Amino acid sequence: MTIPHVRICIVGFGSIARTHACALAALPVVRDLPFRPLLAAIVSDRPAAVARDAAALGVPVLTLAEALADPELTAFDVTTRNAQHLAQAGAVLRAGRPLYVEKPIGRTPAEAAELAQLAAASPAPTHVGLVMRYHPAVIEARALLRVGGIGEVRQVRFGLFHGSYLDPARPISWRLQAAEAGGGAMLDLGLHVVDLVCFLLGEPELLAARHATFVPRRPDGLGGTREVDVDDWAWAELRVPGGAHVTVEASRIAFGAEGAPFELYGTEGSLVANLERVAPLRFTRFDGAEATWRKRAGADPEAHAVAALLPPSRLTLGSFVDSHLASLHHFVLRVAGIDPVPGWAPTPHDAAIAEALVAAIAPISG
Numbered sequence: 338m339t340i341p342h343v344r345i346c347i348v349g350f351g352s353i354a355r356t357h358a359c360a361l362a363a364l365p366v367v368r369d370l371p372f373r374p375l376l377a378a379i380v381s382d383r384p385a386a387v388a389r390d391a392a393a394l395g396v397p398v399l400t401l402a403e404a405l406a407d408p409e410l411t412a413f414d415v416t417t418r419n420a421q422h423l424a425q426a427g428a429v430l431r432a433g434r435p436l437y438v439e440k441p442i443g444r445t446p447a448e449a450a451e452l453a454q455l456a457a458a459s460p461a462p463t464h465v466g467l468v469m470r471y472h473p474a475v476i477e478a479r480a481l482l483r484v485g486g487i488g489e490v491r492q493v494r495f496g497l498f499h500g501s502y503l504d505p506a507r508p509i510s511w512r513l514q515a516a517e518a519g520g521g522a523m524l525d526l527g528l529h530v531v532d533l534v535c536f537l538l539g540e541p542e543l544l545a546a547r548h549a550t551f552v553p554r555r556p557d558g559l560g561g562t563r564e565v566d567v568d569d570w571a572w573a574e575l576r577v578p579g580g581a582h583v584t585v586e587a588s589r590i591a592f593g594a595e596g597a598p599f600e601l602y603g604t605e606g607s608l609v610a611n612l613e614r615v616a617p618l619r620f621t622r623f624d625g626a627e628a629t630w631r632k633r634a635g636a637d638p639e640a641h642a643v644a645a646l647l648p649p650s651r652l653t654l655g656s657f658v659d660s661h662l663a664s665l666h667h668f669v670l671r672v673a674g675i676d677p678v679p680g681w682a683p684t685p686h687d688a689a690i691a692e693a694l695v696a697a698i699a700p701i702s703g
């Protein structure tokens with residue numbers, strides 16, 4: 338029996354590309370697929386920097402133009418820095434080829450809108466790495482919200498806390514420069530939770546926002562220092578169409594408290610999880626009838642279809658890789674013409690909406 342290949346070309350090979358490569362390698366082992374996803378080429382304009390990885394994976398290093406000219410490459414996965422996304426993902430879209438692109442899709446709302454417009458005109462599937470949509474707690478929460486499991490939603494708190502930039506001696510990086518990254522903690526991390534607000538509760542109105550840069554200069558690695566012109570922390574209060582008040586918060590200085598609080602409080606109960614862990618959703622009802630409502634939500638075919646994109650619980654690769662695996666799984670199914678759950682995939686249009694909100698929460702000055 339031969340299984341057709343979906344041959345994927347990965348553009349850039351840094352940290353997140355390794356997560357994608359692990360997920361793609363594990364995918365045919367953890368789930369039955371009607372095809373085999375195969376990492377088939379790396380695109381880089383610095384071939385020497387990726388030569389070792391390419392040799393280890395047994396794939397060629399190409400330029401983007403060479404890769405786009407190769408009809409054997411089925412789909413493109415853009416994992417470079419934010420500043421490259423519009424040009425590289427834009428080239429894939431203009432060529433009418435399937436595109437997976439890491440978030441954020443642009444450094445500014447204008448770049449994101451331009452990419453979303455190109456995606457809308459492309460005949461091929463497009464998919465953004467807003468992977469928190471594939472966390473098991475989010476899947477179950479969405480099903481419970483759809484059946485009214487916590488009644489009317491009143492108060493919500495979503496966040497993403499990392500501690501990686503607490504140390505002021507940590508040198509400057511592209512992530513700390515607006516020209517390269519477009520934004521700081523709120524764009525890099527908060528975008529995931531702002532997307533969840535839109536996805537689960539509807540497009541919100543921005544009521545209030547604050548942001549701060551606690552370490553304004555960092556070593557440049559050349560004996561001097563360089564200005565940090567993006568936020569280390571940002572917070573916002575939003576109101577969603579149903580009237581619920583939502584706070585979103587993102588931090589890169591929350592050392593020792595890394596995690597992703599996901600909390601929804603309603604008139605009849607609450608849904609609570611930490612999206613940085615493989616941990617079940619805590620569902621509590623005032624009347625103690627959780628089992629009845631879980632059963633009702635469990636009948637949701639959409640929730641079943643999305644859960645089947647994740648590895649089975651005994652084959653978990655950890656919350657981070659699992660979410661990327663499910664998102665890439667969904668993408669390659671869509672590339673093969675199968676969408677088990679239409680409307681779930683994060684699109685460039687969704688990303689552009691979330692990125693415009695992020696830019697209003699933590700604007701870049703200058």
Ligand SMILES: NC(=O)c1ccc[n+]([C@@H]2O[C@H](COP(=O)([O-])OP(=O)(O)OC[C@H]3O[C@@H](n4cnc5c(N)ncnc54)[C@H](O)[C@@H]3O)[C@@H](O)[C@H]2O)c1
Nearest residue numbers: 349350351352353380381382416417418419439440441466
């Ligand atoms: N969805 C998520 O959960 C998630 C998590 C981490 C990172 N990301 C996103 O992934 C992207 C990359 O982040 P990272 O952590 O891997 O950064 P990184 O700095 O580790 O990797 C970026 C890679 O792009 C390469 N590169 C730079 N210019 C290039 C070019 N012109 N052509 C080809 N390659 C080029 C760099 O050499 C590097 O290997 C960012 O947009 C980031 O926001 C998403």
